Amino acid sequence: MRGLSERLCKECGQPALPPGRGLYCKPCLTVHLTEQGRAYRASRTPEAKEAQLVRSRERDRQRYREDPEYRKRKTEATHKRRLFYGQGSVSEAEWSALTQLYGGRCAYCFNEAQVVEHIQPMALGGGHTIDNLVPACQPCNASKGDTPLILWGGRDL
Numbered sequence: 001m002r003g004l005s006e007r008l009c010k011e012c013g014q015p016a017l018p019p020g021r022g023l024y025c026k027p028c029l030t031v032h033l034t035e036q037g038r039a040y041r042a043s044r045t046p047e048a049k050e051a052q053l054v055r056s057r058e059r060d061r062q063r064y065r066e067d068p069e070y071r072k073r074k075t076e077a078t079h080k081r082r083l084f085y086g087q088g089s090v091s092e093a094e095w096s097a098l099t100q101l102y103g104g105r106c107a108y109c110f111n112e113a114q115v116v117e118h119i120q121p122m123a124l125g126g127g128h129t130i131d132n133l134v135p136a137c138q139p140c141n142a143s144k145g146d147t148p149l150i151l152w153g154g155r156d157l
Contacts, residue, residue: 007019007023009023009024009025009028010023010024011024011025011028011031011032012025012027012028014028017029088127088128088129088132089128089129090128090129090130090133094130095116095130095133098130098133098134098135099113099135102134102135104135105135106135106136106137106140107134107135107136108136108137108140108144108154108155109137109139109140109154109155111137111139111140112137113135113136113137114136114137114138114141115135115136115137115138115141116133116135116136117133117134117135117136117140117141117144118132118133119132119133119134119149120132120148120149121144121145121146121147121148122146123146124146124148139155140154140155143155
């Protein structure tokens with residue numbers, strides 16, 4: 001009978017990793033985990049991803065309701081972020097006028113505008129003020145992310 005230190009890789013027969021580390025040698029383990037990961041990612045449908053996101057958000061909401069320490073940390077983080085990035089304010093009338101100025105179209109690709117886009121991203125110090133906002137479609141907004149407009153270059157249409 002082999003001792004635990006003499007275990008062999010079930011793939012190639014070379015000495016396996018130490019006990020508790022698996023049934024493979026390091027090279028075979030890397031291949032095995034890579035294949036496992038690919039299979040898992042390939043099996044994830046958009047519906048499964050959305051369901052996981054919904055479950056995750058619900059867990060967060062429940063934890064926020066039930067855990068005072070968690071709620072305190074989240075509130076402090078929100079306040080800190082608002083102080084750092086600045087709050088700014090835009091009235092409905094201002095936003096409506098700006099949207100009408102663009103004809104209800106995305107400022108970048110001229111499709112139907114769906115979201116507020118910050119020209120200078122808030123993550124990079126831009127404010128939530130009317131002179132820093134334009135209407136945008138969701139794909140352009142997601143493509144630009146927190147990239148400065150001068151570096152972005154538009155999305156592939």
